[in-house]
Amino acid sequence: MEKCTFCKIIRGELQSHVVFEDDVALAFLDHRPVFPGHCLLVPKEHHETLADLPADLIAPLFANAQLLARAVELGLQADGTFVAMNNRVSQSVPHLHIHVVPRRKKDGLKGFFWPRQPYKNDAEMLEAKNLLKTTIAQLQQKNKAK
Numbered sequence: 459m460e461k462c463t464f465c466k467i468i469r470g471e472l473q474s475h476v477v478f479e480d481d482v483a484l485a486f487l488d489h490r491p492v493f494p495g496h497c498l499l500v501p502k503e504h505h506e507t508l509a510d511l512p513a514d515l516i517a518p519l520f521a522n523a524q525l526l527a528r529a530v531e532l533g534l535q536a537d538g539t540f541v542a543m544n545n546r547v548s549q550s551v552p553h554l555h556i557h558v559v560p561r562r563k564k565d566g567l568k569g570f571f572w573p574r575q576p577y578k579n580d581a582e583m584l585e586a587k588n589l590l591k592t593t594i595a596q597l598q599q600k601n602k603a604k
Contacts (some may be wrong), residue, residue, distance in 0.1 A: 464553035468502050471562045472513030475583060477590040478526060482518045485526050485558075487587055490574045492559045492567065495534040495586040499523055499556040506552045507545040519556075525597055526558045526590075534586065536560035540567065 459465045466472040468484050477497055480484035485499040501519055505511045511519065526537045540559040546552075561567065577583040 459553070461545065462504055463551045464498075464500045464555065465504050468500065475587045477529075477568050477587055478594050480518075480522065482515060483522045485522070487583060487590075488557070490576060492540075492557075493561075493565065494577060494582055495560045495590065497499055497526055497530065497558045497590065499526055499558060501554055507549075507554055508543060509545065511541070511554060518559065523556050523558065525594060525601075528597055529593040530560045531560050532597075533589040535561045537562045540587045571581050 465471065467474045467486065474486040474489075476484060476486045478499075481502070483499055483501050485497050488498050489494040490546055499519070499522055501511065501515055503512075503515070505515075523541060530536055530539050538561045540557070540561050542557045542559070543555065549555075559567075577586075
């Protein structure tokens with residue numbers, strides 16, 4: 459899709475802070491995170507909603523979501539993650555994307571209210587990016603060793 463923001467990121471036409479990429483998907487830091495380390499995982503093929511996603515992409519995409527959630531918890535020392543996807547309603551970019559948000563006990567996030575906060579500075583964003591990339595690589599190595 460020519461005008462799709464996420465397709466432009468996938469093609470390298472727009473800057474993003476990529477933390478993971480394989481043949482199926484790309485994950486990058488959300489530019490308006492709920493909390494630092496909030497990532498978006500997108501399929502490289504343009505599909506607007508989960509219902510549009512071909513069956514053969516479901517397993518690999520969600521395996522990547524699982525990997526990313528583990529990396530967010532381990533790399534950012536989060537107590538858990540919030541993994542979510544909007545379909546059309548509240549979908550700011552009409553390209554399927556999975557939010558993986560680090561959670562901590564008493565972090566103030568209630569239900570589906572998502573107060574956004576910017577990174578304090580570029581260094582904070584780069585630190586989150588580097589922690590996630592390193593942790594993803596470590597998890598991938600563990601999976602290969604099995």
